[in-house]
Amino acid sequence: MNTIVSELSMNDLNSKFFDIIQNESTAEDAANFIFDSVCEDVTLGVLFEVHHGIKTGLTELLEGEKEDEEPYKIVNSPECDVFGFSILKKTPDANCSCPNCDRPVSATRFAPHLEKCMGMGRNSSRIASRRIASNSREPTSYAGLPSDDEDDVDWSGTLHSERRKRRMKNNKRNSKIHNGIRSNNGNHNPDSNDGATYETMSANEKKNLLLQICGVVSEHTKKLCTRSTRCPQHTEEQRRALRNSVLEPSTPESQSMGLTAEDAGSPPDSSPSSSCSSSSRKRDRHRAVPKMKNKREKLSPLNGRD
Amino acid sequence: MNDAGCLHLSNFKAAKGSSPYKIVHGFFVASTSYEARRYKATSCLCFSCGQPGPRLHSCLHCIYFACYGGHIQEHSKNKKHFLYVDLSYGNVFCAQCQDYIYDRELTEISQSNRLLEAKSLGISLPFTPWLPNSNEVLALKRLRKRRLISPHTTIGLRGLQNLGSTCFMNCIVQALIHTPLLRDYFLGERHKCKTQGSGKCLVCEVSKLFQEFYSGAKTPLTLHRLLHLIWTHARHLAGYEQQDAHEFFIATLDVLHRHCMNGVDETEKNEKERCNCIIDQIFTGGLQSDVVCTSCSGVSTTIDPFWDISLDVAGPGSLQACLERFTRAEHLGSAAKIKCSNCRAYRESTKQLTLETLPIVASFHLKRFEHSSQIDRKISAFVSFPAELDMTPFMSTHRRAVDAADNNNDPEGLFEDNRYSLFAVVNHLGSLDAGHYTAYVRQMKGSWFKCDDHMITRASLRDVLDSEGYLLFYHKTVLEYECDVS
Known part of the structure; x- marks a missing residue:
């Protein structure tokens, strides 16, 4: 660095600085000078950036071929959302494949399906232990298992899927009979089966009943659900599973009746539009202290709701 | 992209290498040390006229400083030194090409000096525009189509199907x-x-x-x-x-x-003590808890990581008031005595929570659901929240300074910018037993949308600020760049 000629020393700089700021008019000049220098520097920076972009071709490279915005323009209308879909019309339901069981599920009913499918929920541990305990049992013996989660058992195992295929065949053959049977049994009083269980019913009684009502057995009250076969409280899967286990398709009686699990209620497209009521169980949930794992436990003092 | 300088610069580099540029840049453009700053302060005057400008340049051949008002051109012509460096930004002017030229190697030297300068001053790295590397340049050439994100299109917006109360x-x-x-x-x-x-x-x-x-x-x-x-x-x-x-x-x-x-x-996992994943980089802050013994005034401090802050909403009418109460010292009372390590006895104490480090995204949870043995209820009280929030008053350093009535601000506070901008609000509509969630999101500055499952509609900032608010998400307004010199 021999070539650098220092015109000033740090002492010179310091004394000059104090000279300048002690005099009001020179101090103001200095302030203006600094301000102008900063302004010029900032302006110069922008100019260099633009010059660099153009000279090196970077600007052209970054800009590329701009896509036409027209197809993506936001729709400005009080009747539509930004995509132009009517705010009154429901979106058409789509099917999605359940990542847990690979079965197609209506998208609007996916969450309740997944909860059952994964064996989650408030009673998941209870259900899980019961499932372990019942592992050795005949999976189709519904009577001993007052659970509304039996569908999980039904969905695994080739034996059952074969049976399902058979059922599907039956279903096709007999689909026309459905309405006829239904009209023959129109005088059932849904309230009369309080305390009723499937164990005490004959095969015929069960069938007739399940044409009328949802029939899913409550986890807590052990009672049958007497709402309609389209009741929103229970899922299609629950109803199907229940019918699968209650209406044992191998009994000669049910074969002759031509009634299958698919037939007894549960039309495939019966999903009512999803109404969101995510807080329906808020009370229970809020009492539960969230379980945080390992390091995250430290966060819980902030999150505790109790 | 053409950033290979010019023939004249190439010849110069072949003869003398790039070290003349590196030295001039490291001393007089981006001073990388205290010594360099001294040199810059005392010598940046035109050698011909003694003035500090306009626009000082340095000859790359002999390190002669002269202004762009004619003296650098004069020097260049007389000495046939055709390359000179602009001392504000470090760009090289070639007198034979009669233009500023850009050379990738020199640009990289400039970038690394800027980093060293910031580190030497202990400040964050100033913003520089993105400079694609050679692979990225190839990708940009191959893929020419560009999608624009503008406030007039739906790009970046999408409805989400309700999967059954989801x-x-x-x-x-x-x-x-x-x-x-x-x-x-x-x-x-x-x-x-x-x-x-x-x-x-x-x-x-x-x-x-x-x-x-x-x-x-x-x-x-x-x-x-x-x-x-x-x-x-x-x-x-x-x-x-x-x-x-x-x-x-x-x-x-x-x-x-x-x-x-x-x-x-x-x-790598075992080497790093603190997780540096993108989630922790964005969402994790540090909450400081100071417990002060009322007998001996001994302080016990712990710092815990947090992802969000849950705030009581009964009482205060604004987010700032909620935060003020959250960070206020609280007397723990005689029923909750804590063992003081100083007194070696159980003593009454006060506890204060403050924010030791702020996350890039500050998430606030307004505790609108109250559960006690007597009653479960939703508190729908109005809590106003601002579009722009300054978090400085709730920081540990600030609180300490206020409590000590100390007017001498920390020098590090000079560069601190703790401003946050609202970018998302989640609302709970309805009661405890039946309710629905919707969200307001900011797609870009000044452009808000309401997301109600599959339905996305335009919203105004007024709509957002007038809403009840359950979860509030704020993003740091100014991001600082870390000086990570390897």
């Missing part, structure tokens, strides 16, 4: 997708995953989600795989019908944080 998930996903820094991370394809394609990594799933949001498609998305992944990895979530958006948010961050490790080598 509005709690939809509103959290909308808030996450509209988190500016998270968007930059994912659209920059920064998540490198070892389990790629296995369908088991939530970070990969979110990465795909960003692609979907910016694909230009208009039909609502079905987040069934996302829900399945989160439930699989956060088993404590108690079934869909009991879901709370706040709980889901924390669980999602936790799963994302754990899955970020999928891209990290086993050896």
Whole structure:
């Protein structure tokens, strides 16, 4: 660095600085000078950036071929959302494949399906232990298992899927009979089966009943659900599973009746539009202290709701 | 892209290398040390006229300083020294080409000097525009099509199908997708995953989600795989019908944080004590708890990481008031004596919470659901929250200064900018027993949308600020660049 000629020393700089700021008019000049220098520097920076972009071709490279915005323009209308879909019309339901069981599920009913499918929920541990305990049992013996989660058992195992295929065949053959049977049994009083269980019913009684009502057995009250076969409280899967286990398709009686699990209620497209009521169980949930794992436990003092 | 300088510069570099540039730049453009700053302060005057400008340049051949008002040109002509450096930005002017020229090697020297300068001053790195490397240049050449993100198009917006009371998930996903820094991370394809394609990594799933949001498609998305992944990895979530958006948010961050490790080598994992995954970089702050013994005034301080702050809403009418109360010293009373390590006895004490470090995204949870043995209720009290929030008053350093009535501000506070901008609000509509979640999100500055499952509609800032507010998401307004010199 021999070539650098220092015109000033740090002492010179310091004394000059104090000279300048002690005099009001020179101090103001200095302030203006600094301000102008900063302004010029900032302006110069922008100019260099633009010059660099153009000279090196970077600007052209970054800009590329701009896509036409027209197809993506936001729709400005009080009747539509930004995509132009009517705010009154429901979106058409789509099917999605359940990542847990690979079965197609209506998208609007996916969450309740997944909860059952994964064996989650408030009673998941209870259900899980019961499932372990019942592992050795005949999976189709519904009577001993007052659970509304039996569908999980039904969905695994080739034996059952074969049976399902058979059922599907039956279903096709007999689909026309459905309405006829239904009209023959129109005088059932849904309230009369309080305390009723499937164990005490004959095969015929069960069938007739399940044409009328949802029939899913409550986890807590052990009672049958007497709402309609389209009741929103229970899922299609629950109803199907229940019918699968209650209406044992191998009994000669049910074969002759031509009634299958698919037939007894549960039309495939019966999903009512999803109404969101995510807080329906808020009370229970809020009492539960969230379980945080390992390091995250430290966060819980902030999150505790109790 | 042409950033190979010019023939004259190439000849110069062949003869003398790039060290003359490196020295001039490291001393007089970006001073990389205290010594360099001294040189710059005392010698940056035109050698011909003694003036500090206009626009001082240095001859690259003999380090002669002269102004652009004619003296540098004169020197160049007389000495046939055709290359000189602008001392404000370090760009090289070639007198034979009669233009500023740009050379990749010199640009890289300039960048590394800027980094050293910032480090030497202890300040954050100033912003510089993106300079693509050679691979990125190739990619930009090959892929010419550019999608614009503007306030007039739906690019970046997407409705989300309700999967049966899954509005709690939809509103959290909308808030996450509209988190500016998270968007930059994912659209920059920064998540490198070892389990790629296995369908088991939530970070990969979110990465795909960003692609979907910016694909230009208009039909609502079905987040069934996302829900399945989160439930699989956060088993404590108690079934869909009991879901709370706040709980889901924390669980999602936790799963994302754990899955970020999928891209990290086993050896790296053990080396670093503090997790540096994108979730922790964006969402983790440090909460300081000071317990002061009332007998001996001894202080016991602990710092815990946090992802969000839960605030009581009964009483205060604004977010700032809630935060003020949250960070106020609280007397613990005689029923909650704590063992003081100084007195070696159980003493009454006061406890104060303050924010030791702020996360880039500050998430606030207004505790609107009250549960006691007598009553369960939702508190719908109005709590105003601002579009721009300064967090400085709730910082540990600030609180300490106020308590000590100390007017001598910390010098480090000079560069601190703790301003935050609102970018998402999750609202709970209805009662405890039946309710619905919606979200307001900011797509870009001044452009707000309401997300109600599959329905996305325009909203005004007024709509957002007038809403009840359950979860509030703020993003740091000014981001600082870390000086990470390797």
